[in-house]
Amino acid sequence: MADFNAMxxxxxxxDEAKVIQLVNAALADNVPAFDILNRGLIAGMDxxxxxxxxxxxxxxxxxxxxQTMGNCVKILKPLLKEGESxxxxxxxxxxxxxDLHDIGKNLVAMMMExxxxxxxxxxxxIAPEEFVKQIKDKDAQIVCLSALLTTTMPMMKKTVDxxxxxxxxxxxxxxxxxxxxxxxxxxxxxxxxxAPDAGSASKLAKSLLN
Amino acid sequence: xxxxxxxxxxxxxxxxQAAVADRNAEYIxxxxxxxxxxxxHYIDVNAGARIGHEVxxxxxxxxxxxxIATVPLCLDSPDPALLEMAFxxxxxxxxxxxxxxxxxxxxxxxxFLTGKECKVIALCMDDAGMPASSDNILGxxxxxxxxxxxxxxxxxxxxIDPLVQPISTDxxxxxxxxxxxxxxxxxxxxxxxxxxxSNISYGLPQRKVINRTFITLMMDSGxxxxxxDPLDPKIMATIKTADMLLGxxxxxxxxxxxxxxxxxxx
Numbered sequence: 001m002a003d004f005n006a007m008x009x010x011x012x013x014x015d016e017a018k019v020i021q022l023v024n025a026a027l028a029d030n031v032p033a034f035d036i037l038n039r040g041l042i043a044g045m046d047x048x049x050x051x052x053x054x055x056x057x058x059x060x061x062x063x064x065x066x067q068t069m070g071n072c073v074k075i076l077k078p079l080l081k082e083g084e085s086x087x088x089x090x091x092x093x094x095x096x097x098x099d100l101h102d103i104g105k106n107l108v109a110m111m112m113e114x115x116x117x118x119x120x121x122x123x124x125x126i127a128p129e130e131f132v133k134q135i136k137d138k139d140a141q142i143v144c145l146s147a148l149l150t151t152t153m154p155m156m157k158k159t160v161d162x163x164x165x166x167x168x169x170x171x172x173x174x175x176x177x178x179x180x181x182x183x184x185x186x187x188x189x190x191x192x193x194x195a196p197d198a199g200s201a202s203k204l205a206k207s208l209l210n
Numbered sequence: 211x212x213x214x215x216x217x218x219x220x221x222x223x224x225x226x227q228a229a230v231a232d233r234n235a236e237y238i239x240x241x242x243x244x245x246x247x248x249x250x251h252y253i254d255v256n257a258g259a260r261i262g263h264e265v266x267x268x269x270x271x272x273x274x275x276x277x278i279a280t281v282p283l284c285l286d287s288p289d290p291a292l293l294e295m296a297f298x299x300x301x302x303x304x305x306x307x308x309x310x311x312x313x314x315x316x317x318x319x320x321x322f323l324t325g326k327e328c329k330v331i332a333l334c335m336d337d338a339g340m341p342a343s344s345d346n347i348l349g350x351x352x353x354x355x356x357x358x359x360x361x362x363x364x365x366x367x368x369x370i371d372p373l374v375q376p377i378s379t380d381x382x383x384x385x386x387x388x389x390x391x392x393x394x395x396x397x398x399x400x401x402x403x404x405x406x407x408s409n410i411s412y413g414l415p416q417r418k419v420i421n422r423t424f425i426t427l428m429m430d431s432g433x434x435x436x437x438x439d440p441l442d443p444k445i446m447a448t449i450k451t452a453d454m455l456l457g458x459x460x461x462x463x464x465x466x467x468x469x470x471x472x473x474x475x476x
Contacts, residue, residue: 059378059413100312100339103379103412124339150222150258151288180222180259 002026004039011044012051014064016071019044023072033079038116041072045114049199052111059107062198069114087118089209092134093144094126096155101148104178104198108144111202117142117209128155128162135163135172142205145191147178156181157189164190173208177201212453213435214446215284215305215404216242216250219275221259221267230257230267235274246280248440252305253279255296256286265292272299284331284437288315290322297326305329307437308371309358311336311350316357324361331369331404332358334390340375347372347390348397355398365398369435371405377420378413384424388431395432403428404435418444426452447474 003022010018019041026036048065051057057065093109095102102124109121120138122130135143143163145156156176163169173192176185186194193208195201218241221227229237242253255275257267268287275283276299285296286307293306309319310333323330334341334350341347351370358368372390375383391403410424411417422445425436429452438445447468454465468474 055415058415059376060381063379098314100335100337102340103376107379125337150261153261 002029002031002036002040004036004043007036007040008044008047011041011065011068012047012057014061014068016064016068019068019072020075023075027075027079032081033076034081034084037073037076037080041069041076042114042116045069045111046203049111049115049202052199053197053203062107062111066110066114088116088206089118089141090138091117091119091142091144091205092122092131092138092140093119093146094122094131094134095124095146095148096152096159097125097127098155099147099149099152100124101146101178104148105144105146107198108146108177108195108201111198112144112205115202115206117205128159131159132162132166132168135168136166140172141209142173142175144175144177144201144205147176147181150180153178153180153185156185156191160189160191175201175205175208211434211458212429212449213251213402213404214249214440214449215252215254215435215437216245216248216440217254217406217437218245218439218441219253219271220256220286222256227259230260230271233270238271238274239278242275242278245440248446250281250440251435252282252284254284254286254307254437256307258287264289265295268292268296269299272296276300290318293322297328303328305331305369307331308333309354310334311353313337320357320361323358323363326363328363329367329369330358330363331371333371334373341373341386341390344386344389344393347387348393351390351394351401352397355401365400366402369402369404370394372403374405374407374409374424376412376414377410384410384427388427391428391431391433402435403431403433404437405433406437418442421445422448425449429453429456443473450474 007022023036052062091112095105109119113119122134145159147153147156175193176191177195183194193204195204221230255271257264257271260267282302282304283300284305284307285293287293306328308331332354334347372387374387377383407421407425411420450464450468453459454462459465
């Protein structure tokens with residue numbers, strides 16, 4: 001028997017020792033690793049994401065919870081059964097060409113990984129062609145574009161256009177984000193979604209994968 | 211003397227953007243006058259948020275502000291053509307915000323700045339991304355000072371921005387920039403240090419107390435100017451008080467004037 005509620009609560013309270021203790025106890029009780037991962041940990045990070053969105057949890061706490069999550073995934077991954085994937089989808093995330101900001105992008109990457117997606121964080125100052133290449137190479141279902149400057153927002157449109165021209169538009173969902181970015185801008189450039197923070201970005205990505 | 215660069219005329223601020231879109235000169239003039247009365251030494255002007263309108267917006271803003279400006283303007287844009295236009299429109303020698311070591315930006319700004327009599331804010335940013343250590347910041351600052359000296363900009367006209375990063379993402383980011391500022395001032399005693407403060411508190415609650423406390427630590431390290439809201443009485447009071455504590459206020463005169471005027475209180 002596993003007390004998934006206790007696990008999610010401990011994760012949300014950033015009590016790493018308790019989470020690991022509960023995970024190990026559940027494994028000892030023959031609870032499948034896949035269930036622990038999804039119902040104890042990913043579920044917990046979903047709550048963290050919501051609290052972040054609501055302003056009830058702050059970046060340092062989210063980082064702590066994600067660190068705990070990462071440490072538990074290390075324990076659980078080798079114990080997953082054949083065919084059971086820890087991943088709900090492949091995501092490429094990067095800051096567009098001309099822009100070097102990465103803090104928000106890294107938070108989004110971390111939240112999406114904690115939500116069970118495989119995230120390829122390809123860095124900053126990424127040209128449209130590079131995004132296209134990475135989508136192909138990594139067989140991505142979602143690509144996330146970040147920009148923090150009004151001067152680099154037009155590069156988001158160029159990147160969307162490059163994805164269209166490459167014939168990949170139907171294969172991938174495009175999300176955009178960053179302080180000056182808005183839903184209106186997202187609609188204007190033909191993106192599939194916009195989120196204002198890491199918590200809601202992770203939630204949106206999950207829904208786009210379904 | 212600590213120099214305040216008033217940050218309010220920025221089209222990324224909702225009310226300012228609306229005033230610029232409506233060409234509401236009264237709103238802009240009123241705001242600039244208030245910033246000047248509150249003790250701003252420069253008025254920053256940034257028209258970047260309305261994409262596609264930056265040139266006309268900047269032209270209109272300067273035409274509106276210049277006649278009532280009692281202090282120099284700080285021209286805030288990454289576009290050297292726009293800066294050239296703005297430069298020609300102002301009477302008092304302006305501050306230019308900004309140059310950095312990012313190749314495209316650097317290559318565009320150096321010709322613009324060559325031979326000009328002006329102050330310039332120099333960002334410790336290069337194509338490698340956010341600085342990772344105090345030494346990294348010092349290295350970038352050194353390259354900036356040397357490059358600007360080479361084109362005739364004196365060290366005392368350079369305002370280095372050491373790039374404050376959020377403490378919420380890494381608890382060492384405060385000390386990293388404080389140590390960098392100390393090192394930069396030790397190497398270049400004539401250089402100024404400036405920048406915005408709000409990055410330090412990004413992602414944390416009760417940001418203003420963080421910003422206020424941080425500015426006193428930065429001032430002790432050598433920061434002698436900042437891009438802030440002069441109409442925020444608490445931060446202005448903090449700056450005056452810290453300035454006094456650091457020995458820059460004869461007979462505590464400014465501090466006492468502030469208390470009597472009601473702008474400094476516990």
